[in-house]
């Protein structure tokens with residue numbers, strides 16, 4: 001084979017690799033129909049006062065790591081091609097060890113990256129968790145396998161002890177799920193408590209999730225900014241019917257919220273029910289029906 005033939009067959013090989021890589025990249029981007037509005041599935045930027053900053057942290061981190069990835073893959077490809085073994089090569093290539101400048105470089109650059117990611121994550125997290133004086137406080141009590149809501153809104157103190165909806169596969173079950181009502185544009189302090197085992201409060205559209213631990217209260221402060229209905233779920237495996245421990249969040253105008261509160265019972269269903277299985281079962285009698 002002449003050296004010209006060899007060069008042309010090598011070029012064809014490289015072209016083939018590039019074509020496969022290009023097709024792969026197209027396929028990957030083509031498969032991302034879910035990727036929309038800030039590259040997070042079905043989440044509006046303004047759902048709460050936090051969703052925008054969480055999206056920014058996520059998207060900017062992705063852009064950064066993708067750029068580093070492209071640079072790294074490019075350098076790897078370049079090394080593989082430029083320093084490939086030639087026909088005339090014998091023995092080992094020149095070895096590169098104890099090269100101090102390179103060692104300092106590949107220690108310092110990743111360290112700087114990790115610290116930068118840490119700094120942005122930390123400042124976002126601090127902003128999200130900052131304590132806010134809220135007129136509305138909802139003591140959310142998770143229990144196997146439903147939720148109780150204690151609302152304190154100004155002079156109103158109301159509660160709702162909900163029961164677990166049974167998933168039947170039939171339409172209409174969604175409407176029977178326990179529903180947490182929140183007024184739009186008002187900041188809310190969610191006090192997250194558990195009556196029995198560890199649960200986790202998760203509203204995917206709010207991009208926030210927090211564990212609910214017996215004997216300990218965790219807090220979420222947020223302001224819903226868009227009227228609408230959102231799915232909520234328990235995100236910690238908590239027993240047999242964990243998968244049915246679902247709820248709705250309804251964000252409504254303030255007057256509608258107050259009207260709803262007035263349909264609820266006066267007072268607070270609270271600590272007295274904690275870790276008293278009989279009382280819990282009384283509240284969520286429906287949960288044990290037909291099991």
Ligand SMILES: [Cu+2]
Pocket residue numbers: 142198199200234235236237238242245
């Ligand atoms: Cu749970």
